[in-house]
Amino acid sequence: MQKVWSISGRSIAVSALALALTACQSMRGPEPVAQADIPTGYISSTAGPSVAEQGYKDFFADPRLVQVIEMALANNRDLRTATLNIQRAQQTYQISENNQLPTIGASGSVLRQDTLSSNKPITTYNVGLGVTAYELDFWGRVRSLKDNALDSYLATQSARDATQISLIGQVAQAWLSYSFANANLKLADQTLKAQLESYNLNKKRFDVGIDSEVPVRQAQISVETARNDVANYKTQVAQAQNLLNLLVGQAVPANLLASQPVKRITQSTALTAGLPSDLLNNRPDVRAAEYQLSAAGANIGAAKAKLYPTISLTGTAGYASTDLSDLFKSGAFVWSLGPSLDLPIFDWGTRRANVKISETDQKIALSDYEKTIQTAFREVNDALAVRENIGDRLAAQRRLVDATNITYKLSTARFRAGIDNYLTVLDAQRTSYSAEQGLLLLEQANLNNQVEVYKTLGGGVKANTTDQVVKQPSSSDVKYNKTAN
DSSP: OOOOSOHHHHHHHHHHHHHHHHHOOOOOOOOOOOOOOOOSSOSSOOSSSOGGGSOHHHHBOOHHHHHHHHHHHHHOHHHHHHHHHHHHHHHHHHHHHHTTSOOEEEEEEEEEEOOTTOSSOEEEEEEEEEEEEEEEOTTOHHHHHHHHHHHHHHHHHHHHHHHHHHHHHHHHHHHHHHHHHHHHHHHHHHHHHHHHHHHHHHHHHHHTTSSOSHHHHHHHHHHHHHHHHHHHHHHHHHHHHHHHHHHHTSOOOGGGSOOSOOSOOBSOSSOOOOOHHHHHHHOHHHHHHHHHHHHHHHHHHHHHHTTSOEEEEEEEEEEEESSGGGTTSTTOEEEEEEEEEEOOSOOTTHHHHHHHHHHHHHHHHHHHHHHHHHHHHHHHHHHHHHHHHHHHHHHHHHHHHHHHHHHHHHHHHHHHTTSSOHHHHHHHHHHHHHHHHHHHHHHHHHHHHHHHHHHHTTTTSOSSTTOOOOOOOOHHHHHTTOOOO
8 A cells, every 4th residue: 555645644635625625715906996977867867767677578569579579589690699608608607617626537557567676577557536636726716717707607698688689679670660661662652643643734734835845844853753762762671671681580571560650669658767877787788898897807816816826736546456356455545645836936027917917907897897888878868869859850840741731732723723833833842742751750760769768778688577687796796795786
């Protein structure tokens, strides 16, 4: 039997192992405080809880759109890639967590050697279990690497949620785009028919000698312009459908498309923004940046731990014999246990440079976190700024459409009565057509803005309002016992 250590040596090893498992410390420093310098409130918002608390099934009013969104969540390739990234990060975290445990492996060997003390070669048989270079994590290096992997995993989860929010907003706006492209196509078709009627009327008046050829050519210009608009809007309809199919990941059935102008996109009567703190809780991109900041702090802990000795433990236990038949008999049991120390003496400042790099990375992550918060507030305020004035713009545009339609009718009547020339009718017709187009654009912008408010506030992670979204604490939250929201 081979004994490497005495009984006292074994006691020291066991004590060291217990100390490593129960008393390892983290070398990461205090977490930096973000100073985003953001306003204390939004530029305008109705009082009440944030509309982002609503699930997308409760927020969107049209069941066809909800069904299209669910198809996109199931088939969109960007979202699928984000989900696969979560799985990859989860496995990476599992590996880092496993590194905290000793690796045990079985081994067996047959060694035949010739020695000066023997007249013939000696064969030695070995079989046993061993612990290979298990690091005693006195300084928390392995723990810090595990914290970094955990934060990276949580950041990937939040990035996937941010992708889902963006996807839902894009699908809703593409669905609206298809609807309003069809509405503009129908308006252009109606205008083309009216222009053809005017052209035919002017041609008859020219043929009988009432008017000159000028009104005929003016009417012809309007006809060709309207034909160009019809062709253009046909292209827009096809492109809107292609975009929607791409976002959904498959062809959207015709019965789920809105061929008529959508009048209402949400069931909410008031788009409340809630408190600024709600934005930090609801926006997954902000949470992802926060996790990345925590991961950078964990990297500092791992880099600082490398400044200290790395102590590893190696041990084996098994059987050895020069005769295969005696391998498992009494007296053939052998074991060995011993630590190893690794401490570079001259590394020309490499380890300290790595600490500086980690600290710089943390400053970069802090700056990115603050910029993410600022961007989130800007996006919300931009959407609310549009929301504040869109109602007045729509009311004014509707009155403009009414006025231009009446002017067009009066001009047509006066032309047919011989009071005015055709140029007055042509001008009124163009003005009316332009006003109708402007109204459709504003109505689409109004609905798109409602989707934008919901998206920028962080809405879309939940399917139903009653669903609960739990924010997982980062490693820095756990270290400083912060309360997770």
